[in-house]
Amino acid sequence: MSSCKPTSKDDKRQHVRKPDWLKINIKANKQYKELKTLMREKNLHTVCEEARCPNIHECWGERRTATFMILGSVCTRACRFCAVKTGLPTELDLAEPERVADSVVLMNLKHVVITVVARDDLKDGGASVLAETVRAIRRKSPQTSIEVLPSDMAGVKENIQILMDAKPDILNHNIETVRRLTPRVRAKAKYDRSLEFLRRSKEMQPDIPTKSSLMVGLGETEEEILEVMDDLRANDVDIMTIGQYLQPTKKHLPVQKYYAPIEFGRLRKIAMEKGFKHCEAGPLVRSSYHADEQVNAATKERQMQAEAGM
Template sequence: MTSCKPTSKGKEEYLRKPDWLKIKLNTNDEYKGLKKLMREKNLHTVCEEARCPNIHECWGERRTATMMILGSVCTRACRFCAVKTGLPNELDLAEPERVADSVAIMNLKHVVITMVARDDLKDGGSEVLAETVRAIRRKSPFTSIEVLPSDLGGLQENLQILMDAKPDILNHNIETVRRLTPRVRARAKYERSLEFLRLAKEMQPDIPTKSSLMIGLGETEEEILEVMDDLRANDVDIMTIGQYLQPTKKHLPVKKYYSPIEFGKLRKIAMEKGFKHCEAGPLVRSSYHADEQVNEATKERQLQAEQ
């Protein structure tokens, strides 16, 4: 266990990353080719913008990426996220086709489409996100599609627009425990995220739902278990649990580094609580091994249907 401690002057001492958080860099031809394609198509990825620690594995070994649409500037300033905040540019209505072209060129089996929060838009960006799903369907009919939207302003009609496009999996992150939500997530609300996930399942019962929790921000084990219970109470199928890593000194400090053993324990508890799949580990992120997650959830759903 590694935790954040106050110094004699009352200031918090920044923790040194433990050995299990060391990352293997892989800038091979696959990594370079994917990066080149993103720039040529003028596309953004959350892998780069959010400084994901798995970018070299995903790009260099698995040849997967999480596309980030609706620009690279977010209207929210969450204290854990490295994505730029400010006034977004005008909508790029050609973006869905460019994303679909890239998915086809890469011949992806599974793609994750996420977005910056667009509170400046009445629909929260749902129309563009839905059109991106449809464009990928037209050009890559055998690619499974996972969407990772914001709460779309908390409006049910915006979520309905997205669910009508029928992505293969709906992912919306709870991010942190109830108590820490006001401090960690700008404008977002814990209960609103739970309602978002519940409504998504009600609108399309056959589409798996998923949510992610980052730990290391000062939460207790009891609060982590409460999140699991809340997600299951709203029929969430898949959960991912990962270590919070401070992207810059301007962001919230890490309070604790959880060990791989502790993550293993949390994964076991999550499965016992009824999740169809749980990915938990120090470097796990919401879209980490996303193709495997949706496959496991689909298998579980098929087995239940046969019984």
């Protein structure tokens, strides 16, 4: 796989010039502005904004999908790739699940993703509030499909069970990077613990699709990317997303390589050959990108396999 050359040999951090294919066409239409206003009125946080997602205008303005971030806006971990604020978290807001559910109704969302900041200060890692948010949305907007994107919740089996008992439509937990780079990229997280989280989730609710996301451009090799695919499939993960890492600020890890669209296409092809039900791969792909299509594709594939007696 090819890479763009650094702008300067004298740059110790080896900054790489951003290629043309990463330019974003911003379309702040009426629907996008309405959703942004609603978020502020309801005192809600979205990972779309906090993590500076490049697809926010498309998801909010065109697809009627959004990713809510609950349990506050301050994370107890300081991952070196993430733009979400870190520090001491605020107190728990037990009214948040109902507020999120009300907003889903007002926004008339087709698909909603509920993610959380890592709350290592809580015994259950926030599982109870996340599960209650799923149930609140189910009561008030039964036509909306629900995806959850939790932290590893310290890998505690009971915490995972609390969440899976709420029966979201899809369980998403991100592996983020390859095994070798995990200690440098993900604060307090462990590669094998994430795999265990995904495996246990599937064991608890076999009919619920599981999903994980990988960032590339942090210095991984192709062999390491393929190892991640194999590890995810070995733990029965159905859906994989692969996207380009973009440095949010100068304080975060620098980009080591920008992958070309054709390289993402090749990675997607390999992922599908390895048995994933669906794979979304591209420079601007993020964990929740086209999430509504991903859950539908995985469900359709699972139904086809059942009908074929697989």
